[in-house]
Amino acid sequence: MRRIMAGAASGILAAGFGVAAAEILAAATRPQAGPLVAVGGAVIDATPTAVKEVAVRELGTYDKPALLGGIVVVLLLFTALTGILGLRRRIVVVAGATLFGAAGAAAALSRPDADVVDTVPSLFGAAITGAILWWLLHRCTPKPTQNNAPTRKSSADSGAVAEAPEPDFNRRSFLRSAALVAGGTATAGASAQWVKRARAGAAARTREALLLPAAASPAVPLPAGTGPGFVTADKDFYRVDTALAIPRINLETWRLRIHGMVDNELELSFDDLLDRPLIERDITLNCVSNEVGGPYIGTARWLGVPLAPLLRQAGLRAGADQLIARSAEGMTIGTPIDVLLDGRDAMLVVGMNGEPLPLVNGFPVRMLTPGLYGYAGACKWLTELRVTTFADVDAYWVERGWATHGTVKTASRIDRPKPFARLTAGTQTIAGVAWAQGRGIAGVEISIDGGDWNAAELLPVPSLDTWAQWRYTWNAQPGPHSIAVRAADRTGAVQAGERATPFPDGATGWHTITVTIA
């Protein structure tokens, strides 16, 4: 029994030392290649959204520490088992260490922007783990007696014989070795931290390593009865921008400058932003270039700093009516200042769906203005906010003929069935979404083959700034059919039926699809 405990301890100690060694190597070279961060990131990516949602809901911003804790528990169990089994068969040590290294290396490679060299810390750590474990297990293996190992003179002559022999292994020798390894682990771990801090710059605080504070004003929980797909997974969130390469921004040197027609120019670091009270809100964002029924729309839970107080702190001068946001790659987005000050949850976003903002969605900071199309209020990779006037400055898309005020139009989309679907006769469910951010959806209606409009069932929503899911039960008869949808917002206005192209201020028209009932 004591040997089993010693085996388990050996496994854990060896892994601790190996991980610490890998972390110190990574800290000195590529911090994002550290096995803990890499595995954590990979686990987050691999976690089904539903599970993540539950975790985020139940644990809030503690989901990251909880995740890291979970990884450590799995690691402890795995290494302890490797140590115990390794007592009998040393091949288990080799296999365990190999698996250990492969998992870390695979995780490192799965990260965005991974390089082959990112596998080195994990493989190095695994090799060290294996070697240490082998050595420790050797320490807690019974010494061979002279009878069955006559050639191993040294062991016969060693202090092992002189000391009172343990019934199964040399406890003192093992404990000495174990203490040595534990001390080494502590030293290496502390060194890794020290190296990371010393490297202060750049990659030391990667997106994966970033822990965002909890919102001072959290999002209201999603109401019961919200359908699947209400929140769009990060990987499915549309991306419309002009960036050829995703900007990589160093958190340590990133600054947001608020200037132009203001009394007090502000310059804020990322930490300055995080020091302010944060809000978290479910908001639907869509692109002006979306065709009727198109895919460029999604809903996320955004964590950010309210923008209006920042603008007020800067002190807006009389006559200013436009805020020009500039991104790291030079995009400019112009937003009406009266819109930003009207009480809506316009914010500088730092988090999306419980995670730091993904790189493609504008890491580290993007703007978000509920109720406006992205091109008019949602600049990504934000670096600068300039207070000016519409008369003086045309933003990027306005220069290209798009409208200056990009207010979202009331619209709806059929997601099920798919166009040209072949379905069976009888009861079929038609389902989709409708949106009018800021105004809210009052109703959705369906027309089959150009016939009467019939009300669809609306599912509950958390706020007026999100889309509303809807469904409609259809008694489908054989033949080809067209299905059209239209929505009304809570001002009473019905979605425009006339066809308009996305240019210059957003498409209109009732999404109409064709299906065949067999």
Add this chain to the structure above:
Amino acid sequence: MRVNKFTAMTAAVLFSISLAGCGSDADDSTAGSAAPTMTTAAPTMAASPSAAMDMVNFGPGCAAVPTDPANKGSFESMAQVPVAAAASGNPLLSTLVSAVDQAGLVDSLNTADGVTVFAPTNDAFAKIPAADLKKVLADKKTLSSILTYHVVPGKLTPSDLAGPHKTLQGGEVTVSGSGEQFKVDGTAAVVCGNVQTANANVYIIDTVLMPKS
């Protein structure tokens, strides 16, 4: 990418037809405005030589496609919008675009998950006697049947193109040929192939296909 351009072209043709009444391209000062574009492909993919090869269009008819990337009818513009929207930017496809509009298939084509469209040019429609064409355009059911016979599920690249394909109409089209020479149902020649749109591959053809009934 190749598939997208082709689709875009077909779509462009179809759209041109439907939107022909909206004013000439020359007069439309907005026609040159690029839309905010969607970058779905990873930057590294766009840069890879194989992806670039896939973008190559082929056929004599491609020469009629506008070359200015800012033009809505260009291959570059069409690749960024769904097929029906793409077609509407192309003056070669204006009859098809109005037919698609007439049949109420614009949204279905734009929001289909990935299709191949055989897009007859205006000249192809002109081969049909005027009285017959008018009758077909007025009969939504027949028109829809003819148009969906020009659409195949999935994006077919030129290397997948030869062979029989089940259409959305239900019947089968048969493509013969190889390389840059293809015929559809033995009658319609591909005059510009491999046009990409956001959701479809387009092959522009010189004759309207008729479902075998």
